[in-house]
Amino acid sequence: MKNKLVLVVDDDPDFNNLIKHVLGKFGLIVEAFTDGASFLKRLDSSAPALCIIDLNLGTVKEGFELIQSIRTRKPSGPGGLPLFIASSTVDHETIAHALEIGADDYILKPIRREVIASKLLNYVKSAELEDVSLNSITLSEGEFPVTMELELEDLEVDEFGIKVKSRHLITKGTPISLTGAFFVEVTGSERPKLVTVTTTWVEVDLSGYGAYLEFELADEKLLQAVRNWLITKLK
Amino acid sequence: MALKNKLVMVIDDDPDIRTLIRKILENLGVTVIEAEGVEQAFVLAASHAPHLVIVDLQMPGKNGFDFLEQRRHTATFVKVPVLVASSLRAKESIYRAIALGASDYLLKPFNASMLIQKVRKLLKDIDFKTYVFPKNELPRSSFSVGAEVTKVLDTGLMIESPIKVAEASPVQLRSEKLKEHGLSTYFFQTQNEPSVRGVTGRYFSRVNVIGLNESIIKKLRKPKAPTPAAGAQESRHSNDSQSPKKPGEQS
Numbered sequence: 001m002k003n004k005l006v007l008v009v010d011d012d013p014d015f016n017n018l019i020k021h022v023l024g025k026f027g028l029i030v031e032a033f034t035d036g037a038s039f040l041k042r043l044d045s046s047a048p049a050l051c052i053i054d055l056n057l058g059t060v061k062e063g064f065e066l067i068q069s070i071r072t073r074k075p076s077g078p079g080g081l082p083l084f085i086a087s088s089t090v091d092h093e094t095i096a097h098a099l100e101i102g103a104d105d106y107i108l109k110p111i112r113r114e115v116i117a118s119k120l121l122n123y124v125k126s127a128e129l130e131d132v133s134l135n136s137i138t139l140s141e142g143e144f145p146v147t148m149e150l151e152l153e154d155l156e157v158d159e160f161g162i163k164v165k166s167r168h169l170i171t172k173g174t175p176i177s178l179t180g181a182f183f184v185e186v187t188g189s190e191r192p193k194l195v196t197v198t199t200t201w202v203e204v205d206l207s208g209y210g211a212y213l214e215f216e217l218a219d220e221k222l223l224q225a226v227r228n229w230l231i232t233k234l235k
Numbered sequence: 236m237a238l239k240n241k242l243v244m245v246i247d248d249d250p251d252i253r254t255l256i257r258k259i260l261e262n263l264g265v266t267v268i269e270a271e272g273v274e275q276a277f278v279l280a281a282s283h284a285p286h287l288v289i290v291d292l293q294m295p296g297k298n299g300f301d302f303l304e305q306r307r308h309t310a311t312f313v314k315v316p317v318l319v320a321s322s323l324r325a326k327e328s329i330y331r332a333i334a335l336g337a338s339d340y341l342l343k344p345f346n347a348s349m350l351i352q353k354v355r356k357l358l359k360d361i362d363f364k365t366y367v368f369p370k371n372e373l374p375r376s377s378f379s380v381g382a383e384v385t386k387v388l389d390t391g392l393m394i395e396s397p398i399k400v401a402e403a404s405p406v407q408l409r410s411e412k413l414k415e416h417g418l419s420t421y422f423f424q425t426q427n428e429p430s431v432r433g434v435t436g437r438y439f440s441r442v443n444v445i446g447l448n449e450s451i452i453k454k455l456r457k458p459k460a461p462t463p464a465a466g467a468q469e470s471r472h473s474n475d476s477q478s479p480k481k482p483g484e485q486s
Contacts, residue, residue, distance in 0.1 A: 077433035078393070099399065104432050122402075122428055136386040136393070144384035148396050149407035153373040158365040160240070164376065167401035171436065174397040180376025192379070208401070217240055220266075227242075227284040231310050233366045 002027035004049035004124060009039035009066075010086060011057060015109065019052060022116045028124070036066050043073055048081065049124050052107075055087040060094055064101060071102040082123035086111065092201040096209065100171055106202065152211075154182050159227050161195065161214040169209045170197045178213060186222075186229045193222060239264035241358050244285040246270045246302060247320070248294045252343075256289060259347045260354065273297035273305065280311040287357050288312065289341075292321035292332060303335035316357045320345065379409075391423070391443040399430045400440040408442070421445060 006028050008019050016032035023030050028049070033039040036057055043051070051070060055063040067083065074081035085098050088109035095106050104123065107115055152166035162182070170176065177192035184190055195213040203210050215222055243265050245256045250271070257267040268283055270276035272294060288306075292299035299319050306312035316338035321328065329340050339353050368374060382396035392408075400406065406423045413419045422445040430438040 071434075075434045076431065078431055078439050080431070080434075082431070099432070100436065102432065105429060125428070136388045138386050139384060142383070144410065144412050146382050146384055146394065146408045146410040146413065147379050148382040148394065148398065148400075149377055149379040149409065150398065150400065150404070151375060151377050154368055154376055155373065156365050156367045165373075167404060169399035170378075170380075171397040171399075171438075174380060176378040176380045178376055178378045181374040182376065223240070224283060228282075228311075230364065230366055231284055234364050235310060 004028050005046055006030045006050045006052070006120075006124075007033070007039060007042060007046070007048045008052040009033040009036060009057065010052075010054035011035070012054070015054070015086065015111070018111065018113075019116065022113050023120065026117070026121060036062070036069075040066075040069055040073070043070065050082045050084065050120060052084045052086055052120070055085045055094070055098060064098065067098060067102040076102060076104060084120065084123075092204060092210075093199065095202045096169065096172075096200040099169060100200070154180065155210070157182065157226065157230065159223065159230060160217075161198070161212055163210065163212050165203060165208055165210050167208040169200060170211050172197055172200055176213070186225045193219070238355065238358060240266065241287070242266045242268065242283065242285045243287045243289060243354070244268050244270060244276060244279065244283065245289045246273065246276045246294075246299070247289075247291040248272055249291070252291070252320075256350065259350055263351065263354075265354070265358075273299075273302045276302065277305070277309065280309055284311050285315055287316050287318065287354065289318045289320055289354075292319050292323055292328065300331065300335060303332065303337060307336065318353055318357060377407075382408075384410075384412075385439070388441065391426075391441060394440050394442050395433065395437050396440065397437055398440075399432070399438045400425050402429055403427045406440075406442055418444065 006019070006023055008016055008030060010016050010032070011034050013034065016034070020030040020032060031042060033042065039053070053063070053066055053070070057063055057066065063085070067085070070081070070083055076083065082104045083102060085095070085103045085106045086109055087095060087106060099106065105119065107119060150166070150168055152164045152168075154162055155165055156163040174197045175194055176197065178195050179190060179192045183193055194216050196216075197211050198214045199212040201210045215226065217223070243260055245253050245267055247253050247256075248271055253269045253271075257269065260267050268279060268285070270279055274297065276288075276290075290299040290302050297305075299321065303317060303319075306317070317336065318339050318341055319332045319337045320341040320343055322343040323329075324342065332340060338357055341350060341353055380396060380398060382394050382398075384392045385395045386393035394408075402425060404425045406425060408423050409419065423442045424445055426441040426443055428441065430440040432438055
């Protein structure tokens with residue numbers, strides 16, 4: 001990890017100095033910029049181990065454009081460039097969107113030193129693991145499909161969908177099969193229901209992510225069962 | 236304003252009127268169910284919860300006024316707005332319907348635009364309320380999504396999926412290939428590192444197999460053997476259908 005390069009761009013020099021100070025203690029070399037253009041120029045001529053950008057550098061739209069500019073230069077993914085967004089004022093749906101268009105993770109301001117150390121360093125270490133994973137066998141596309149099953153908590157139900165909380169971020173637009181106590185109670189069946197993720201956000205307490213899962217609109221039976229359930233519950 | 240997927244119940248003994256209203260409203264994306272009388276409306280209420288009821292005041296047997304009185308005792312209808320339709324022009328009839336709880340009045344013969352205007356107005360803020368689960372009793376659900384193993388690693392698998400999976404998180408994986416290698420009953424857990432977003436927008440997660448030993452990793456890394464006869468294949472799979480093993484438990 002020593003001597004690995006970190007690039008940060010934020011118009012707040014105090015934030016830049018804090019990042020330099022904390023990451024510097026771990027032997028990382030931090031170069032800080034206050035505008036996107038100089039940051040991108042340096043990115044073009046270097047191979048950083050991590051980048052941190054202020055999502056509010058200009059407008060949020062410019063923040064998204066900066067993420068996309070970075071990604072056209074340096075890909076994401078295993079062996080790619082980890083990209084963090086730092087933010088203080090944007091809403092949590094905006095953060096989730098930034099994660100979906102190219103950022104890998106986020107830190108909220110005012111930032112705590114231990115967050116910088118643990119969260120940021122984890123990504124730098126992860127990239128190192130990729131470098132030393134020499135005994136992996138790469139499979140061809142479609143060779144090994146799996147179904148992944150994870151848990152979440154139900155927060156609210158309305159007639160068109162269900163709001164949930166999860167430790168995991170589910171990409172917007174993803175169709176998933178959902179099962180649980182709520183559906184068993186509503187439909188009397190354990191058969192999974194197909195839902196689509198239409199909105200995602202970072203939970204206010206940073207404990208995970210929220211998502212709104214929309215029921216299949218063609219499933220009139222389910223929609224009717226949910227309405228009947230709501231009438232009973234909200235009497 | 237979204238009329239799509241709203242449900243409207245039309246109660247009228249005249250099938251032509253019911254058909255006319257249905258055609259007008261279905262053009263707006265509204266779903267319509269028909270009842271030819273008050274009795275049938277209450278039967279339908281057991282399985283249908285409409286957002287709006289349109290009822291004719293003048294029907295043989297129980298009429299619209301009876302519906303307005305009776306609906307106050309039915310959970311499905313009590314909070315649903317009611318649009319009464321009638322050729323009765325007498326003000327007393329209109330006042331009586333409103334006093335019994337009708338939200339609006341539509342004079343017959345009506346034109347389509349008047350019907351649409353009134354329906355839009357009544358459906359404007361009609362959504363079923365949201366039920367919020369009590370914080371200390373949040374029900375748990377599980378979801379499954381298609382993913383792909385892109386690499387077999389020293390201690391586990393690299394999985395590509397549309398999920399940014401949290402670090403050190405238990406994950407259940409199901410796959411015919413895992414069954415073939417006797418791994419369908421093992422527990423999986425993401426490593427203590429974040430999922431990384433790939434160029435396609437999907438995420439890569441390293442997943443460890445809990446309780447994995449060297450012989451199983453060797454099996455996973457071997458090229459797949461030629462497919463045996465169907466009978467032998469089935470008997471190997473049926474041996475694998477047990478409840479998931481606890482971590483550390485070997486097959």
